[in-house]
Amino acid sequence: MTTAQYGAVAVEPFGDSAVMVTIPHADQAIRRAAIVAFRDRFLAHRPPGVLDVVSGLESLLVEFDPLRTALQHVEYAVRLVARWAPSDGPSPGRTVRAFTVPVVFDGEYGPDLASVAEELGLTPAEVIEAIGESTFTIALLGAAMAPMMDGLKVPRPVRRRAEPRTDVVPGSVMIAGTNAIIQPFPGPTGWRVVGRTPHTIVDISRPDPVSFGPGDVVRFTPVTRDEAAALDAGFLLPTEEAV
Amino acid sequence: MTTVGLDITSSGWVTTFQDLGRRDTERRGVPTGGAADQHSASVANLLVGNPREATLIESLGGELALVPGAPVLLAVTGAPAQVTVGGAPADSWSPLVVPAGQEIRVRGDMDRGTRTYLAVNGTLTARTLLGSAAPDARMGFGQVIARGERLLVETEFRGFGRRLFEPQLFRLPVPVPRFDHGPWVVDVVASHGIHTIAGIRQLIEDSTYVVTPRSNHVGLRLDGPVLHPDDDTEIVSHGVPVGALQIPHADELIVLGRYRSLTAGYPIVGVTSRAALPLLGQAGPGRELRFRWIDRETSLRRFARREAEVRALGHAAAEAFGALGFGAPLSRINCEAILI
Numbered sequence: 001m002t003t004a005q006y007g008a009v010a011v012e013p014f015g016d017s018a019v020m021v022t023i024p025h026a027d028q029a030i031r032r033a034a035i036v037a038f039r040d041r042f043l044a045h046r047p048p049g050v051l052d053v054v055s056g057l058e059s060l061l062v063e064f065d066p067l068r069t070a071l072q073h074v075e076y077a078v079r080l081v082a083r084w085a086p087s088d089g090p091s092p093g094r095t096v097r098a099f100t101v102p103v104v105f106d107g108e109y110g111p112d113l114a115s116v117a118e119e120l121g122l123t124p125a126e127v128i129e130a131i132g133e134s135t136f137t138i139a140l141l142g143a144a145m146a147p148m149m150d151g152l153k154v155p156r157p158v159r160r161r162a163e164p165r166t167d168v169v170p171g172s173v174m175i176a177g178t179n180a181i182i183q184p185f186p187g188p189t190g191w192r193v194v195g196r197t198p199h200t201i202v203d204i205s206r207p208d209p210v211s212f213g214p215g216d217v218v219r220f221t222p223v224t225r226d227e228a229a230a231l232d233a234g235f236l237l238p239t240e241e242a243v
Numbered sequence: 244m245t246t247v248g249l250d251i252t253s254s255g256w257v258t259t260f261q262d263l264g265r266r267d268t269e270r271r272g273v274p275t276g277g278a279a280d281q282h283s284a285s286v287a288n289l290l291v292g293n294p295r296e297a298t299l300i301e302s303l304g305g306e307l308a309l310v311p312g313a314p315v316l317l318a319v320t321g322a323p324a325q326v327t328v329g330g331a332p333a334d335s336w337s338p339l340v341v342p343a344g345q346e347i348r349v350r351g352d353m354d355r356g357t358r359t360y361l362a363v364n365g366t367l368t369a370r371t372l373l374g375s376a377a378p379d380a381r382m383g384f385g386q387v388i389a390r391g392e393r394l395l396v397e398t399e400f401r402g403f404g405r406r407l408f409e410p411q412l413f414r415l416p417v418p419v420p421r422f423d424h425g426p427w428v429v430d431v432v433a434s435h436g437i438h439t440i441a442g443i444r445q446l447i448e449d450s451t452y453v454v455t456p457r458s459n460h461v462g463l464r465l466d467g468p469v470l471h472p473d474d475d476t477e478i479v480s481h482g483v484p485v486g487a488l489q490i491p492h493a494d495e496l497i498v499l500g501r502y503r504s505l506t507a508g509y510p511i512v513g514v515t516s517r518a519a520l521p522l523l524g525q526a527g528p529g530r531e532l533r534f535r536w537i538d539r540e541t542s543l544r545r546f547a548r549r550e551a552e553v554r555a556l557g558h559a560a561a562e563a564f565g566a567l568g569f570g571a572p573l574s575r576i577n578c579e580a581i582l583i
Contacts, residue, residue: 015484015514016432016542043270052269054482056505061482063269066517066543067550141272143504144381185383204372204384210271 009038009082011075017066021078022059031058036139036214038082047077055140097216097238101182102223102231103173105131105195112161112192116175120155128222130154131173131194136180136218144184145202145210149218152178164190171196173220180220195220198233211237245401248312249363249394252346255305260369260376260386261360263296264501268373269482274502277377279460279524280358282420282549283321287362289557290318290338290415292564298369298376299362300388307361308348309394314402315341316364322356322525323422324349335359336419340403355422356525365398379502380460403567415559418552420521426451426531429498430519431488432542436510439472440490443512446470447488447534452496456528460502462489463526469496472510480507486515486523488534498523516542518549 014020023034039053039060049069054061064074105113105128117124136149152158157177165188168174172183174191181191184202197220202209212218216238223231251258263284264277278284278301285295293299300307301321319326319335326333329345341347351359369376369386378386388394437444452467469490482505483489489497489509498515499506500523515523516537526532537545 012435013539014434014511015486016517016539016546018484018514020435020481039270052267052275054269054505056481057479059479059481061484063484067547071539141270143272144379145272185381187381202382204382209373209382213271 009078011078013071014061018061018063019071019074019078020059020061021082023082028058035060040214041084042078042081045077045081047074050074050077097212099212099216099218099236100239101173101197101199101218101220101236102228102233103131103195103197103220104225104228105222106225109196110173110194112174113194116158116192116194119159122155127154127194131175131180131220132222134180134220136220138212138214138216138218139179140214141210142181144187146181146184147201147210147212147216147218149180150178152180154178158192160190161192164188165193168193169196171198171201173197180218195222197236198228198231199236200234201236203235206235211235244365244397244399245313247315247365247396247398249315249396250310250312251308251388251390251392251394252310253306253308253348254388254390254392255302255307257304258300258302258307258388259378260298260367260388261301261378262298262376264377265373265375271373272504273373273379273382274504275485276379276460276501277375278358278360279501280321280356280360280521281524282418282521282553283358283360283525284362285553286336286417286556287318287320287360289553289560290320290336290417291316291362291364292560293362293364295553295557297362298367299360300367300394302349302351302359302361303357304351304353306348306350307359308346310346311341311343313343314400315396315398316400317341317347317361319347319349319359319361321359322351322353324351324359326350336417337415342402353527355424357527358525363396363398364400365396368395368397381502415563416552416555418549418556422525426533427522427526428533428535429523430516430537430542430545431513431534432516432539433513433536434487434511436490437512439474439476439510440470440512441473443470443490444536447496447512448536450533452532452534454526454528454530454532455495458526458528460500462500462503463498463523465496465498465532467496469494478508478510480505483511484514486517486520487511488513488515500524516545518542518545 010022012020025031049065051063113124117127134153136151138147139150142148160176168183168189172193173195176191182201261278264275288295288297327348372384452465455464457464487499491509
């Protein structure tokens with residue numbers, strides 16, 4: 001990614017104490033990658049008075065305390081950060097962790113497996129193989145800290161369900177587009193449920209309820225139900241740390 | 244410092260631990276959450292000498308009642324409420340002493356506002372999630388307080404040796420909001436989406452909207468006239484400020500609350516002024532709302548004025564309690580604005 005692609009940010013006020021940052025570009029993939037890179041850099045150089053940021057697919061909402069800073073200052077900081085060329089490699093000041101997540105893929109734990117296979121013109125076994133051979137990168141933490149990942153290698157993007165499921169159990173591994181996500185708590189979803197991991201993804205009794213963050217790498221390993229039960233899987237922890 | 248038990252003798256409809264919400268967790272998928280009416284929650288804490296972000300009790304509907312095992316200093320704020328201590332009427336929006344073994348009862352007037360707040364001098368023992376006691380139902384963090392429970396508060400308060408019927412202990416400059424009977428006027432700053440729907444600005448300004456029972460912490464759903472964009476421009480999933488006015492495909496208006504998540508597909512025509520957010524946190528089913536467009540400068544001026552009042556109360560309370568010799572929590576008063 002070049003400085004030029006990065007430099008052109010749009011900053012729009014949103015209410016009395018937030019701005020929406022977008023990176024205008026004709027190519028959707030560049031818009032999406034550039035905003036992730038921008039977010040990392042902005043957080044690494046967070047200006048005073050900025051309370052939090054909220055990642056969208058192609059945008060970043062920057063919330064600030066209007067009594068400690070002002071719209072103009074935040075906008076100025078956004079433009080300054082955006083003008084610096086992004087460095088290569090992972091986001092600054094952070095180690096990339098790797099996770100190996102055992103998953104039971106079968107008709108009961110993965111009720112959408114058959115329909116996904118049909119949609120892609122594959123057999124269910126080939127879908128499981130494709131998921132197992134994909135290397136996922138966590139793009140962001142979605143609702144309730146769910147790890148949202150990119151990197152599913154399938155012939156074409158997977159559609160969402162026309163009618164969302166209303167109550168998906170925790171640990172469900174779900175796909176849509178070329179993304180995967182793990183459901184941390186019971187709840188509704190429009191994603192396609194293809195399997196289930198015995199691990200606890202989010203544990204609210206821990207000071208830090210998750211062990212992963214954006215940029216971390218995830219691989220799914222197919223296991224049988226018996227193997228899953230024998231794992232005595234608890235809170236999901238990384239298998240290795242790579243710089 | 245002593246630990247005092249608070250026996251919950253009535254818990255109303257929904258009573259929870261609460262505070263001003265999580266900080267810096269939105270980018271990890273956890274909304275700030277926290278007291279729907281941040282002003283009332285802040286003031287309740289300041290009235291008892293606590294930092295404004297201290298854990299307190301939020302109650303929605305019905306009657307909250309508790310009996311302390313030792314004298315406690317507490318304050319009730321929020322919606323207009325009938326407050327009694329040992330059966331005798333007491334004031335809300337004021338520090339109150341509840342003697343050991345006496346019951347304080349709080350019954351909010353649901354026609355005037357939905358939530359009451361009860362703060363107790365000291366530190367309430369409560370579980371936290373990501374640094375906050377605020378509930379997050381989505382993550383299974385309910386924080387519900389039930390009848391029969393005993394809460395624990397660590398406090399330096401030992402009583403003043405006064406009787407209940409003596410005149411008010413303190414005269415503090417308390418910024419008490421108005422909870423009018425008629426429609427509430429909510430200030431809104433226009434946002435980008437307003438340009439995608441011709442005539443929406445005028446329509447919203449001229450109409451009255453009614454809060455429906457399908458409302459919750461995620462958003463208030465309002466009955467009233469709306470218009471939709473002519474074209475189907477795709478709006479991809481993005482973050483939204485608390486108080487955003489969203490127009491879904493159905494004919495309703497949604498004002499997003501402190502537990503909102505990303506939104507997609509629907510235009511956002513404006514965002515509620517910070518100074519008006521506490522009022523929205525008190526709006527319950529049946530409440531009529533009117534929206535008034537204001538510019539960003541006016542919005543921030545109002546917020547700054549409101550914040551100055553709260554700070555003035557904080558300083559006055561710190562002086563009053565300091566003069567009485569109990570000051571520990573006060574030294575931690577945090578003057579940063581943490582209303583989101």
